[in-house]
Amino acid sequence: MRLGLVLSEVGQGLRRNLSMVVSVVLVTFISLTFVGAAMLLQMQITEMKSYWFDRAQVAVYLCTEFATIGGCEQQAATPEQIAQVEAQLESATLAPFIDTYYFETQEEAYANFQDQFAGTAAAELVSPEFLPPAFWVDLVDVDQSQILVDALGGLAGVESIEDERAYLDGVFDMLNASSITAVGIAALMLVAAVLLIATTIRLSAFSRRRELGIMRLVGASNRFIQTPFILEGVVAALIGSALAGVAIIAIVEFFVQGYLTEALPLTSLVGLDEALLVAPVLLVAGALLAAVSANVAITRYLRV
Amino acid sequence: MIRFEEVTKVYRGTARPALNGVSLEILSGEFVFLVGASGSGKSTFLRLVLKEEKPTSGSIHVLGQDLGAISSRKVPYFRRNLGVVFQDFRLLPNKTVFANVAFTLQVIGKSKGFIHEAVPDALRTVGLEGKEGRFPHELSGGEQQRVAIARALVNKPAIMLADEPTGNLDPATSAGIMTLLERINANGTTVIMATHDAGIVDRLQRRVIEVIGGRIVRDERGGGYQTQANPILSQNFGMPGSGAPAGATTVGSSTAGEPR
Numbered sequence: 001m002r003l004g005l006v007l008s009e010v011g012q013g014l015r016r017n018l019s020m021v022v023s024v025v026l027v028t029f030i031s032l033t034f035v036g037a038a039m040l041l042q043m044q045i046t047e048m049k050s051y052w053f054d055r056a057q058v059a060v061y062l063c064t065e066f067a068t069i070g071g072c073e074q075q076a077a078t079p080e081q082i083a084q085v086e087a088q089l090e091s092a093t094l095a096p097f098i099d100t101y102y103f104e105t106q107e108e109a110y111a112n113f114q115d116q117f118a119g120t121a122a123a124e125l126v127s128p129e130f131l132p133p134a135f136w137v138d139l140v141d142v143d144q145s146q147i148l149v150d151a152l153g154g155l156a157g158v159e160s161i162e163d164e165r166a167y168l169d170g171v172f173d174m175l176n177a178s179s180i181t182a183v184g185i186a187a188l189m190l191v192a193a194v195l196l197i198a199t200t201i202r203l204s205a206f207s208r209r210r211e212l213g214i215m216r217l218v219g220a221s222n223r224f225i226q227t228p229f230i231l232e233g234v235v236a237a238l239i240g241s242a243l244a245g246v247a248i249i250a251i252v253e254f255f256v257q258g259y260l261t262e263a264l265p266l267t268s269l270v271g272l273d274e275a276l277l278v279a280p281v282l283l284v285a286g287a288l289l290a291a292v293s294a295n296v297a298i299t300r301y302l303r304v
Numbered sequence: 305m306i307r308f309e310e311v312t313k314v315y316r317g318t319a320r321p322a323l324n325g326v327s328l329e330i331l332s333g334e335f336v337f338l339v340g341a342s343g344s345g346k347s348t349f350l351r352l353v354l355k356e357e358k359p360t361s362g363s364i365h366v367l368g369q370d371l372g373a374i375s376s377r378k379v380p381y382f383r384r385n386l387g388v389v390f391q392d393f394r395l396l397p398n399k400t401v402f403a404n405v406a407f408t409l410q411v412i413g414k415s416k417g418f419i420h421e422a423v424p425d426a427l428r429t430v431g432l433e434g435k436e437g438r439f440p441h442e443l444s445g446g447e448q449q450r451v452a453i454a455r456a457l458v459n460k461p462a463i464m465l466a467d468e469p470t471g472n473l474d475p476a477t478s479a480g481i482m483t484l485l486e487r488i489n490a491n492g493t494t495v496i497m498a499t500h501d502a503g504i505v506d507r508l509q510r511r512v513i514e515v516i517g518g519r520i521v522r523d524e525r526g527g528g529y530q531t532q533a534n535p536i537l538s539q540n541f542g543m544p545g546s547g548a549p550a551g552a553t554t555v556g557s558s559t560a561g562e563p564r
Contacts (some may be wrong), residue, residue, distance in 0.1 A: 005410055211407075217354075218459070220411035221382035222376075250501060301375075 009228035013204045014235060020200040021236045022057055027196050028240025028290070029247070032191030032282045034182050036248035041179035044272045045172055049270050056164040058145045060085060060152055064106070067132065067159045077133065081157025085135060088152055097147055099138040108134050190289065193240075196292050197233045198297035204232060204299050210293070212301055222302045226300040227293065233294030234287050241286025243278030305463065305494055306330040306353060310502035311362035313348050313518075321360070322348040324518035330496065332462075335489045337505045338498040339529055340515035349515065350465050353385060353496070355379050367462060372561040384412055387456030387493075388462040391471035392450045395440040395455075401427070402436035402555055405455045412459070426458040444475035453484060459491075464488060466497040470504065478504060 014021050062082060063072030082103070088094060089101055104112070110128040117123040137148060145163035152158050205212060215225050252275035260269055313323040325343045338346045340530055351357045355371050367385055371380060374382055383401055383559055387487045395404050400484055409419045427433055430450040432560055440448055449469060449534065462560065470478035489495045505512060505528060512527035513520055 002410065002413060054362070210394070214394060214396065214407065214455075215411045216380070217383065217388050218408040218411065218455070219379045219380040219386075223411075224411055 006228050006231070010231045013208070013228060013232040014029035016207055017200060017232075018205050020196075020203060021232075024193070024196050024200050024233070024236040024290075025240040025243070027193045028191065028237045028286050029243040031186055031193050032244035032286055034186035034189060035285065036244055036278045036289070037251070038179050038182035039278050040185055040248065040252065040270050040274060041175060041182060042058075043278075044270045045175045047180065047268055047270065048175075049168075049172065050166045051140055052168050053165065056142055056168060058137045058139060058148050059162045059164065060137060060148065061132040062134060063127060063157050063159045064132045066130065069159060071187060072157070072159050081155070082133070085152060085155055085158060088155065089137065094151055097140055097144055099140050101137040101256075102134050104134050104136055104285050106131050108293055109133065132267065156230040159265040163218065193237070194289060194293040197237060197293045200236070200269045200292045201229050201233050201297040202300075205229060209301075216302075225302060226298050229298045230291050230294045237286040237290030238283065241282045244286070247281050248278050248282065249275045251275075305332045305334075305367065306496075308352075309363045309365075309367040310350065313345075313352060314360045321518050322505050322520045323352070323359075323515075325362070326515075326518070326520055327362075328513065328520060328523060332494055333489070334494055335486070335508070335510040336494075336496045337508075337510055337512045337529075338496060339500070339505060339512055342500075344515045345518045347467060348513055348518075350388075350467055350496070350498060353463070353465060354383060354430055356390065371410075380412075384459060385462050387453075387459070387461035389449070389452050389456050389464070389466040389469045391468040393440070393445075393452045393472075395448055395451055397440055399439075400436065401432060401438050401440070401443070403405060404440070404451055404457050404461065408455050408458055422458050423454075426454040429457060430454045440485055444477070446480060447472050449473060449477075449481055449482065453481070453488075457488060459502065461493065463494045463496065466495065466499075468499055469497065470499065470501050475503065482508065505529040 014169055015303050062077035062085070063075060065074060065076050068074060086103070089098060106128045109131040110126070113126055113131060139145060139148075142165060145161075145165070149161045213226060249272070252270060252272060256269050257271060307374055308326050308328050311323055311326045312321050314321045317366075323494045326349070338349060339425070340346055348357065352359055353366055355366075355374065358372070366382075369382060370466075371382075395547065396407065399407060402423055405423045406419045409422060414422075424433070424436070425428075427436060430453050432447065432450050435443070435447065440451065441453065449472075453469075464485070470481055470483070473481065478501060485497065486508070506559045512522065512529070514522035
């Protein structure tokens with residue numbers, strides 16, 4: 001097969017069908033950008049999960065003078081009650097499930113609170129007596145927080161037992177939902193891209209039907225006839241996916257790293273490494289998609 | 305070279321077969337005229353030889369190959385042994401004469417060196433030397449048909465199929481094309497030509513196969529365009545299922561299968 005001839009056919013086809021080629025480029029660009037965004041979101045979720053779930057603790061909040069729920073009757077937990085909770089944590093039944101734990105007094109809780117919310121209105125309103133003292137427990141297996149709830153829930157002086165993962169689950173649900181949305185949009189756009197590529201190739205084949213007819217008549221092999229059309233689709237899609245790759249890298253560089261890192265300083269966010277991983281995947285996906293749909297579209301012209 | 309055995313072709317959506325139980329044999333080096341009214345099945349016959357269509361029943365052998373057994377991937381390679389010429393020339397308008405002829409060789413992967421030898425050779429054969437750089441619209445109809453013949457010829461096919469090659473040409477130009485086809489035939493290429501041109505058929509006195517309503521009604525060596533002058537008979541043949549009346553034609557006198 002003569003490469004030069006095939007390539008000149010590809011160039012001719014692309015020029016002849018310029019408006020269709022541009023639309024293929026744009027549609028693959030948009031759809032693969034969504035695919036890339038969904039991939040990045042999933043990576044973000046995995047990263048955050050591994051970061052936060054390792055650090056997630058169970059808080060055993062003890063009563064304050066203002067607490068009315070749980071085992072509290074507007075009475076602060078007495079030192080005896082605190083000792084009793086601690087004894088439970090040390091007991092043979094619970095100890096195997098607990099990695100470490102520590103006690104946080106109201107003053108320490110206040111200091112932490114002031115650290116975390118420094119400069120906000122909340123920091124000025126809160127005083128130490130509003131914040132409950134607490135045991136912070138690191139579990140051996142983060143999934144077993146229910147054991148602590150069962151064992152300590154009824155004790156006098158315990159206000160509530162909260163698994164931090166419950167909050168995280170909400171955040172992850174939200175991230176998951178947006179990533180599924182991105183995948184959904186991407187899927188729809190990809191269907192559009194595939195159909196558009198097929199249509200473009202059919203148009204291109206139609207505009208070259210004289211040549212195709214003669215090629216078939218004189219015995220050009222199917223592969224020789226197909227290749228320029230498939231390459232035409234692949235080139236258009238590759239331009240689109242390259243743009244999508246650039247867009248993904250730009251989003252990570254300027255939006256995630258440039259803006260989000262400042263807005264969410266405590267969160268570990270996806271970086272260029274991940275973006276550079278996603279971009280080639282998009283390129284390959286775009287090329288494959290185009291090759292397959294162009295192949296299907298052109299096969300009709302090769303049937304004997 | 306070409307053998308049809310009880311070949312019937314019914315196009316989808318039509319009740320009447322385009323070819324109906326056709327058996328014949330065309331030998332190497334023959335010059336065969338395929339005559340008959342429009343829609344009688346001549347083009348279907350040529351398309352079947354090219355394996356552009358599959359027969360509904362019956363078997364076709366071309367160049368020793370059973371066409372039913374050729375996979376669609378192999379069909380292109382089979383077609384390289386055949387040259388085809390049409391009434392409407394089918395040249396590529398944006399390519400020069402040289403490029404049109406070279407196109408055939410390019411798309412079957414021949415080398416540049418081969419193309420630069422074979423194309424001028426083919427153009428010389430058809431009498432178009434010196435016009436390599438012209439575009440089809442700058443040529444007369446006869447010259448365009450010569451380009452088409454050069455294109456069919458350039459790969460040295462064993463069989464040349466011509467579907468009314470003189471249909472668009474005036475008698476003098478047609479005569480020139482026929483001289484060319486005769487010369488190609490004299491060089492050993494089997495030529496099968498579908499035509500309506502009674503003058504040409506009568507003058508050349510070659511093997512004539514007449515098709516009416518999908519059946520061969522005459523297969524005569526050294527025949528003319530029309531030996532059966534009876535139009536009623538033709539009508540009968542045109543009717544589906546009418547069958548051939550005994551002795552009505554020269555079928556019996558044909559010597560199909562026997563070399564000239």
